[in-house]
Amino acid sequence: MRNFSLIFKQFSRSVLLIAGFAFWGFSNAYAQADAAKGEAIFKSKCTACHKIDQQLIGPALGPQLTEETDDKYLIKWIQNNQALIAAKNPKALAIYNKFNQAGMTVFTELSDADVTNVIAYARAEWKTIKEKPVVAAGATGAAAETGPSSMVIWGLVAVIIIAFIVILVLNRVVATLERLLLKGKGVVIDEEVEPTAEEVAEAKKKDLIKRILKNKKLVFFIIICGTLAMGSWGWVTLWNTNVHTGYQPVQPIKYSHELHAGTMKIDCQYCHTGAYKSKNASIPSLNVCMNCHKVVKTESPEIHKIYDALGYDPKTQKYDSTAAKPIQWIRVHNLPDLAYFNHSQHVKVGGIKCQTCHGPVQTMKEVYQYSPLTMKWCIQCHKRTEVNGKGNAYYDSILAAHDKIKKGEKVTAAVLGGIECGKCHY
Ligand code: HEC
Ligand code: HEC
Ligand code: HEC
Numbered sequence: 091m092r093n094f095s096l097i098f099k100q101f102s103r104s105v106l107l108i109a110g111f112a113f114w115g116f117s118n119a120y121a122q123a124d125a126a127k128g129e130a131i132f133k134s135k136c137t138a139c140h141k142i143d144q145q146l147i148g149p150a151l152g153p154q155l156t157e158e159t160d161d162k163y164l165i166k167w168i169q170n171n172q173a174l175i176a177a178k179n180p181k182a183l184a185i186y187n188k189f190n191q192a193g194m195t196v197f198t199e200l201s202d203a204d205v206t207n208v209i210a211y212a213r214a215e216w217k218t219i220k221e222k223p224v225v226a227a228g229a230t231g232a233a234a235e236t237g238p239s240s241m242v243i244w245g246l247v248a249v250i251i252i253a254f255i256v257i258l259v260l261n262r263v264v265a266t267l268e269r270l271l272l273k274g275k276g277v278v279i280d281e282e283v284e285p286t287a288e289e290v291a292e293a294k295k296k297d298l299i300k301r302i303l304k305n306k307k308l309v310f311f312i313i314i315c316g317t318l319a320m321g322s323w324g325w326v327t328l329w330n331t332n333v334h335t336g337y338q339p340v341q342p343i344k345y346s347h348e349l350h351a352g353t354m355k356i357d358c359q360y361c362h363t364g365a366y367k368s369k370n371a372s373i374p375s376l377n378v379c380m381n382c383h384k385v386v387k388t389e390s391p392e393i394h395k396i397y398d399a400l401g402y403d404p405k406t407q408k409y410d411s412t413a414a415k416p417i418q419w420i421r422v423h424n425l426p427d428l429a430y431f432n433h434s435q436h437v438k439v440g441g442i443k444c445q446t447c448h449g450p451v452q453t454m455k456e457v458y459q460y461s462p463l464t465m466k467w468c469i470q471c472h473k474r475t476e477v478n479g480k481g482n483a484y485y486d487s488i489l490a491a492h493d494k495i496k497k498g499e500k501v502t503a504a505v506l507g508g509i510e511c512g513k514c515h516y
């Protein structure tokens with residue numbers, strides 16, 4: 091009989107462990123594989139006409155796919171919308187007419203699984219986009235991007251609670267079975283298993299806390315929950331140490347990107363010239379502002395801050411350099427010195443848009459840090475982004491070097507770009 095209980099105990103422990111780990115691994119792997127595959131398909135086939143958060147030629151896919159929950163219909167639509175329209179499907183006709191019968195490409199080459207992945211990606215991406223501004227205002231966060239998602243942690247807790255209940259129930263069943271078996275054999279019932287009436291009465295007299303403390307399973311359960319809660323809190327906190335997503339300092343002049351880069355559509359390059367040419371994007375000197383503000387809004391106290399900083403007198407239109415005191419813009423993005431980041435490599439060579447890293451700056455009244463700027467963030471993008479090597483002098487030189495190596499010719503550091511000024515000076 092003891093063997094029976096022992097086996098059961100080992101069995102329940104394994105159930106707990108396996109359930110926990112399986113759920114953890116499953117939820118991680120499942121969520122990532124899906125969205126990553128969907129993202130690749132979305133980028134190669136859909137971006138010509140769709141954005142996640144904005145209407146382009148077709149509807150904004152984030153809200154569209156979140157509102158429309160009939161996945162079977164969506165799969166049919168994405169694979170062959172023409173067939174649905176020909177069959178006079180009411181939903182299909184409605185959206186077709188809403189977009190003035192613009193007509194979407196047919197994607198019969200996509201499997202059901204492919205389409206499901208795209209849908210999963212669009213919904214997940216929309217969810218993160220929607221949550222972004224909240225993060226920005228709250229100054230900290232990014233747990234979703236840097237640590238395990240809270241869903242995983244709560245899922246794990248739920249699995250453990252369920253496993254625990256199952257074990258409790260099974261334990262009862264085993265105890266009853268044991269007693270029945272013993273009874274059948276005519277053996278005296280173990281006192282440990284079933285307390286006598288006296289013991290029960292005594293226990294009732296003791297106060298609640300003592301009883302709880304006596305209940306080893308409950309104590310064990312509370313300890314497990316406590317450890318999990320503390321552990322996940324510590325885990326998320328550690329991951330977010332030194333992550334400043336959402337950092338939005340108040341700047342000395344109320345300069346608005348929403349107005350200048352958004353409404354007025356001034357190109358980022360006009361002010362941040364360096365981003366295309368060098369390591370630093372650089373903050374424009376106030377002389378750049380003066381190109382316009384010598385005549386625009388000359389009465390505004392905010393613009394007078396520019397004048398004061400330059401020692402400019404709007405009445406005489408003269409500069410007095412002795413009165414100048416530079417504006418101290420507060421830096422928003424700041425990598426530690428141990429990491430080297432070069433703008434021109436990403437913007438010019440890699441062809442990456444400013445917004446990919448800095449978010450929708452053209453809608454920001456005040457700039458905030460949009461991306462976490464963690465090492466994980468850099469690495470993930472490097473793993474996912476396909477490099478376009480065509481018509482790029484740098485890659486041409488690398489390919490030329492490969493050819494030379496294949497032919498057994500001499501390759502010098504110069505061939506690999508070792509005499510370019512920027513390699514040694516920055
Ligand atoms: C050539 C442009 C084009 C491409 C490429 C394209 N779409 Fe569309 N899509 C549209 C248009 C236009 C509509 C609006 C309906 C219409 O006019 O047919 C639309 C509508 C949709 C809808 C809404 C259907 C509904 O009833 O809610 C979904 C979902 C969708 N597209 C998904 C995708 C996906 C996923 C891809 C990539 C695999 C894709 N589209 C590629 C143009 C396009
Ligand atoms: C008219 C000039 C001007 C234009 C155009 C402009 N910026 Fe700026 N930008 C500034 C100034 C001035 C600052 C410093 C003050 C601040 O942070 O708001 C700044 C700050 C920034 C910062 C934060 C820098 C830091 O401290 O880390 C980012 C990121 C940025 N700009 C991106 C952009 C992008 C992207 C565009 C194009 C969509 C753009 N800017 C267009 C003038 C400009
Ligand atoms: C291409 C021209 C142009 C440049 C360059 C420019 N601005 Fe402006 N800015 C404007 C215009 C036009 C307005 C006024 C919009 C309006 O009518 O409200 C404005 C408005 C402003 C305002 C709001 C003033 C107020 O009281 O409403 C501030 C502050 C400002 N700019 C700061 C700057 C700074 C700082 C720079 C340099 C980094 C700069 N601007 C560069 C054209 C420019």
Ligand code: HEC
Pocket residue numbers: 358359362365366369370371372373423424425426431433436437442443444445446447448463
């Ligand atoms: C691949 C991601 C990425 C892209 C694309 C990118 N930036 Fe940045 N940006 C960064 C990082 C990372 C920093 C922080 C750099 C540091 O602290 O050394 C930064 C810093 C800045 C700053 C602060 C001043 C400086 O040079 O450090 C400005 C302004 C800026 N970026 C503007 C832009 C503009 C404008 C564009 C588009 C032309 C752009 N960035 C494109 C990642 C990016």
Ligand code: HEC
Pocket residue numbers: 425429430431432435436439440442446447463464467468469471472475476477478
């Ligand atoms: C949005 C995607 C993206 C992000 C985010 C990003 N990078 Fe990159 N990075 C690229 C791409 C694409 C290239 C290749 C550009 C090329 O040479 O064609 C690259 C190239 C580089 C290179 C040159 C590699 C080489 O072999 O010469 C360095 C260094 C680099 N990145 C550093 C960083 C750092 C540091 C960060 C984080 C602060 C970062 N990157 C974030 C996309 C990204």
Ligand code: HEC
Pocket residue numbers: 508509510511512513514515
């Ligand atoms: C292989 C690395 C390398 C390359 C490539 C390189 N430099 Fe230099 N450069 C150096 C070193 C090291 C020094 C410092 C030498 C010293 O202090 O005596 C230097 C010094 C200089 C100086 C003098 C700075 C001073 O303050 O005295 C200038 C100017 C300069 N380089 C310009 C360039 C230009 C322009 C290019 C591209 C055509 C270039 N370098 C390419 C390594 C390099």
